[in-house]
Amino acid sequence: MASETDVKIITVKELVKKIFNHEDVFIIDARNTDDFDDWKIEGKNVEIINAPYFELLEGVDSIVDKLPKDKEIYVVCAKGGSSVFVAQQIAEAGFTNVYSVEGGMKAWSEHLEPIKIGELKNGGDLYQFVRIGKGCLSYLVISNGEGAMIDTSRMLDPYEPFLKKQDLKLTHVLDTHLHADHISGGRKLADKFDAKYYLPPKDANEVTFNYEEINDGDEYTVGQTTIKAIYSPGHTIGSTSFIIDDQYLLTGDILFIDSIGRPDLAGKAEDWVGDLRTTLYKRYKELADDLLVLPAHYMGIEEMNNDGSVSKKLSALFQQNHGLNITDENEFRKTVTENLPPQPNSYQEIRETNMGKIAPEEEQQREMEIGPNRCAVR
Known part of the structure; x- marks a missing residue:
């Protein structure tokens, strides 16, 4: 299992700056699909996919082919806990630039x-x-x-x-x-x-x-x-x-x-x-x-x-x-x-x-x- 040091943390403020600067941003939203469909992170250069946490408990094989090898990957969940686990799973699968969004969508809502x-x-x-x-x-x-x-x-x-x-x-x-x-x-x-x-x-x-x-x-x-x-x-x-x-x-x-x-x-x-x-x-x-x-x-x-x-x-x-x-x-x-x-x-x-x-x-x-x-x- 990858250690927590394999997973970097990004604050919502830092993520917002990237979006406002029109950087390419790739996000995995680990909330359940209903919550994702209702409300998600958006941006002009944002690519986002939904991969519920409970579907990734045994690994990320189901989404590996959707993950970019040459981009930073940001994982977000409701409050910032599940995203750390999912990010670790992705890091374990060989991806090096993986970040968990600190505070999750709760922090996103309040920034x-x-x-x-x-x-x-x-x-x-x-x-x-x-x-x-x-x-x-x-x-x-x-x-x-x-x-x-x-x-x-x-x-x-x-x-x-x-x-x-x-x-x-x-x-x-x-x-x-x-x-x-x-x-x-x-x-x-x-x-x-x-x-x-x-x-x-x-x-x-x-x-x-x-x-x-x-x-x-x-x-x-x-x-x-x-x-x-x-x-x-x-x-x-x-x-x-x-x-x-x-x-x-x-x-x-x-x-x-x-x-x-x-x-x-x-x-x-x-x-x-x-x-x-x-x-x-x-x-x-x-x-x-x-x-x-x-x-x-x-x-x-x-x-x-x-x-x-x-x-x-x-x-x-x-x-x-x-x-x-x-x-x-x-x-x-x-x-x-x-x-x-x-x-x-x-x-x-x-x-x-x-x-x-x-x-x-x-x-x-x-x-x-x-x-x-x-x-x-x-």
């Missing part, structure tokens, strides 16, 4: 990669945090020593060292809406850094905590930069977009790069479809074409730019995004109420957590979030 989107007019920067394993996108506005976080993910560990390295005073933490597919870390981050937490009041009828209201037309000053709130319902009744520095449009879960938001996660699809169309076809039409759209989620790796960021000009989306080009209102209504993916895992429990109604333990929160992004109309 956040900060990417600089651009500079602000009066000095400062806008960063996008890409949660590649979940398709979530959050944002940090930096201006004159102050900062604002928007659509914060549950895990605060990746944000905190970044904020401290930038030597920022965090002044605002905002959520574009009450999220249903992931647990917001907004309130927790605001408490930790003595910042104010903001939420649209129309999404907050059932929340159990104090918050600052986000209303249409409100403006927030962060350093020398202005964040303007634009009421944009349709995904939720309170959904609000933000225009930053007259350059960037943060659309929350209303408009994505290759799709549009779904209106059904609060059981209100028929009620909210009209709001969704009004936001997309009227409110957004009145905005400047050259705004760079920055959504709160993305659906697939093909929506990423070469640096791993997710963005596109509003004018390009009006030309290319099918959801913005359905002229018949009845056809639009049918598309966004009938053409929906499965609802996110535990979405009702996630909504109640974000309302403050329940407070699941950390491991339970992690399990609630496992799986792909399902906030968009396909």
Whole structure:
């Protein structure tokens, strides 16, 4: 049997860098097939095969002919345990560059990669945090020593060292809406850094905590930069977009790069479809074409730019995004109420957590979030 020293370990951060750098990556996913089919590691140059752990207990003869001799091989499982065993089996079969992905898909789901989107007019920067394993996108506005976080993910560990390295005073933490597919870390981050937490009041009828209201037309000053709130319902009744520095449009879960938001996660699809169309076809039409759209989620790796960021000009989306080009209102209504993916895992429990109604333990929160992004109309 190969020793553990024959198997190298790679962190999720290192693997993400390879994917963002468009390196050829070969992965064996040792989870069961149902889990693999539901959600897997993706990338433009990623080749991945499913080989369940229990099928490899006696060796890897069944997959040897599928393994590349001239590439590094990365083995991933649910939490990083089984992958070490499978990697050892592969090493024993004569393959030298075999790695186990540390922490498995649990770590993949929780990794956040900060990417600089651009500079602000009066000095400062806008960063996008890409949660590649979940398709979530959050944002940090930096201006004159102050900062604002928007659509914060549950895990605060990746944000905190970044904020401290930038030597920022965090002044605002905002959520574009009450999220249903992931647990917001907004309130927790605001408490930790003595910042104010903001939420649209129309999404907050059932929340159990104090918050600052986000209303249409409100403006927030962060350093020398202005964040303007634009009421944009349709995904939720309170959904609000933000225009930053007259350059960037943060659309929350209303408009994505290759799709549009779904209106059904609060059981209100028929009620909210009209709001969704009004936001997309009227409110957004009145905005400047050259705004760079920055959504709160993305659906697939093909929506990423070469640096791993997710963005596109509003004018390009009006030309290319099918959801913005359905002229018949009845056809639009049918598309966004009938053409929906499965609802996110535990979405009702996630909504109640974000309302403050329940407070699941950390491991339970992690399990609630496992799986792909399902906030968009396909």
